[in-house]
Every structure is written in structure tokens, then in C-alpha cells.
Amino acid sequence: MTFDYHEPTSVREAIELSARFGGDGRFLAGGTDLMVQIHRGRLNPRHVVSLQCVPGLDGIEVDGAVRLGARVTHRRLESAEAFQGALRGLAEGAEVVGGHQVRNVATVGGNIVNASPAADVVVVLLALDATLTCLGPAGERTVALDGFATAPGVTGLRPNELLTRASFPRLAPRSATVFLKAGRRRAMEISIACVAARVTLDDLERCQDVRIALGAVAPTAIRARAAERHLEARPLTDGLMRETGRIAAAECRPIGDVRASARYRALLVATLVPRALARCLERIKLGAP
Numbered sequence: 427m428t429f430d431y432h433e434p435t436s437v438r439e440a441i442e443l444s445a446r447f448g449g450d451g452r453f454l455a456g457g458t459d460l461m462v463q464i465h466r467g468r469l470n471p472r473h474v475v476s477l478q479c480v481p482g483l484d485g486i487e488v489d490g491a492v493r494l495g496a497r498v499t500h501r502r503l504e505s506a507e508a509f510q511g512a513l514r515g516l517a518e519g520a521e522v523v524g525g526h527q528v529r530n531v532a533t534v535g536g537n538i539v540n541a542s543p544a545a546d547v548v549v550v551l552l553a554l555d556a557t558l559t560c561l562g563p564a565g566e567r568t569v570a571l572d573g574f575a576t577a578p579g580v581t582g583l584r585p586n587e588l589l590t591r592a593s594f595p596r597l598a599p600r601s602a603t604v605f606l607k608a609g610r611r612r613a614m615e616i617s618i619a620c621v622a623a624r625v626t627l628d629d630l631e632r633c634q635d636v637r638i639a640l641g642a643v644a645p646t647a648i649r650a651r652a653a654e655r656h657l658e659a660r661p662l663t664d665g666l667m668r669e670t671g672r673i674a675a676a677e678c679r680p681i682g683d684v685r686a687s688a689r690y691r692a693l694l695v696a697t698l699v700p701r702a703l704a705r706c707l708e709r710i711k712l713g714a715p
């Protein structure tokens with residue numbers, strides 16, 4: 427396991443290096459996924475291109491939209507003032523990634539590009555309709571996060587492209603977000619199943635806009651679209667939320683593994699979805715996180 431380590435100091439240089447190394451190169455952000463995969467022999471890049479000294483990738487901008495630089499760490503997400511109100515779900519997703527040491531270095535961009543079906547922050551970003559900005563030798567393009575991961579570890583990122591940021595629209599008034607995760611223990615644990623919900627209510631307390639995203643219950647993080655449709659223009663009653671949980675459970679395609687059986691994962695979805703929706707409702711009513 428040997429590789430040449432490169433430390434570019436601009437986005438342009440990073441992309442040039444990546445273009446030069448082609449399939450032999452890998453970007454390194456926090457390294458919490460990449461280094462594990464290299465140590466386990468799953469990846470064997472000859473060149474590692476660190477993003478550590480590349481400026482312009484670690485901003486959090488909140489104005490008309492929210493923009494998160496690819497190198498923003500989970501620690502920064504969980505502690506940012508901007509994510510303590512209606513966007514609390516984003517901080518909740520970030521604060522359960524690994525432990526403190528992992529969150530201090532692990533990044534949003536790494537979470538997205540690593541494309542684990544259990545990537546916690548990706549699930550929240552899906553519920554926020556996030557788009558991704560990718561920059562490569564051929565220029566910049568914007569793609570939807572939904573559909574970006576096509577299989578575990580596989581994304582639509584083109585060869586030599588750098589993910590520069592994830593963006594999503596600001597929430598309408600009377601909105602809330604929630605992230606819930608089930609694991610075997612409360613810290614340093616990959617999700618057995620996780621759920622992110624985003625709800626906007628109209629003046630008559632009916633669902634105006636809802637997103638439900640699920641993690642660790644399909645080959646990629648997914649939207650539970652039938653469950654979302656079930657809520658359209660209806661008030662969030664206990665019965666409706668429970669029904670929606672069952673619909674979401676029917677939409678997922680979980681596997682059984684050492685962490686949990688497929689059936690248990692589906693049962694978790696049926697339980698976590700109504701819980702997340704109820705918490706959104708509570709937050710909107712309180713008008714506070």
C-alpha cells in the first residue's frame with residue numbers, strides 16, 4: 427500500500443493533477459472512508475490528491491439558497507447557527523456521524539462521493555432537494571443529488587471531476603426538518619436504518635410540501651415517493667403518519683446483514699417515518715427547533 431501524495435493549492439491544480447493521473451488517482455478530503463478502503467486493500471490508488479490546501483471548498487453560505495462547500499466537515503454542520511432552526515435535521519444528520527474525531531475531519535463531499543447507502547448526511551440532503559456542483563477539465567455542471575449515487579460506492583461523478591459544493595433552496599415559512607437514525611449503539615455506529623423528513627404546512631395545517639428520504643434500506647439512499655404523495659394536501663394526523671410509515675416500508679429494498687435482518691430494517695422504517703413526521707409537526711407548531 428504505497429502512493430504518491432500531492433497537495434495542490436488551487437481547485438485548478440487539483441483538477442489538473444486528477445486529469446493527469448486518471449484512474450490511478452483519488453481525491454482525499456478527511457480520509458475517513460478513503461484511508462479505510464486503502465488499508466483494507468479495496469482501493470489501491472497510485473496517487474492521492476489532497477484537498478486540504480485547496481481554498482474555496484469549505485464555505486457555508488446561507489442567503490437565497492444554502493451552499494455547503496464539499497470540504498465542510500460534519501463538525502461544522504452540527505455546530506452552525508444556521509442549522510439550529512428549521513434546518514435542524516441537517517445538524518442532526520451530521521452529529522451522529524462516527525465520533526468526535528471522525529466528525530472533525532470527515533466532510534460533506536466525502537459522504538456524498540463515497541456513496542454508502544448508509545451515508546447519514548446524504549439522506550438529509552436528499553430531503554432538502556440538494557443539487558451538486560461538479561467541476562472538471564470540461565467545465566462546471568450541476569446535477570441533482572437524487573440519482574447521483576447509482577449503486578453502493580458508485581456515482582455519476584465523471585472521471586477527474588471534483589465535487590465543489592452541495593446546494594439547496596431555503597425553506598418556506600412553516601417548515602421543519604428532522605433526522606432519525608437507528609443503530610446498534612448511540613455513537614460510532616453506521617445506520618441500520620435512517621430517515622430524514624422535511625415538511626412544510628399550509629395555513630390550514632395541511633401538508634404543502636413533504637420529502638421523506640431513507641438510508642441503509644436500499645442500494646443507495648432513496649426518496650420514499652409514494653409515502654410523500656400519500657401526505658399531499660392532508661393534515662398530519664397520527665393515523666395518516668402511521669399509514670405513511672407503512673407505505674415507506676413497502677418502498678424500501680433492504681438487505682439482511684450482520685447489523686440487522688431485512689425485515690427488521692423495514693420495521694424500523696415503518697416506525698421512524700411517523701416519528702420523524704410527528705417531530706416535524708411539533709417543531710412547526712413550536713415555531714422553533
Ligand SMILES: Cc1cc2nc3c(=O)[nH]c(=O)nc-3n(C[C@H](O)[C@H](O)[C@H](O)COP(=O)(O)OP(=O)(O)OC[C@H]3O[C@@H](n4cnc5c(N)ncnc54)[C@H](O)[C@@H]3O)c2cc1C
Pocket residue numbers: 452453454455456457458459460461462477496497522523524525528531532533534535536537538539540544545546547587588589590614615616617
Ligand atoms: C469510525 C468511523 C465511523 C463512521 N461513521 C459514520 C456514520 O455514522 N455515518 C456516516 O454517514 N458515515 C460514517 N463514516 C464514514 C465517513 O466518515 C463519512 O462518509 C465521511 O463523510 C467521509 O468524508 P471524508 O472527507 O473523510 O471522505 P474521504 O475518505 O476523504 O473520501 C471519500 C471518497 O470521496 C472522494 N472525495 C472526497 N471529497 C471529494 C470531492 N470534493 N470531490 C470528489 N471526490 C471526493 C474520495 O476520493 C473518496 O473516494 C464513518 C467512518 C469511520 C472511519
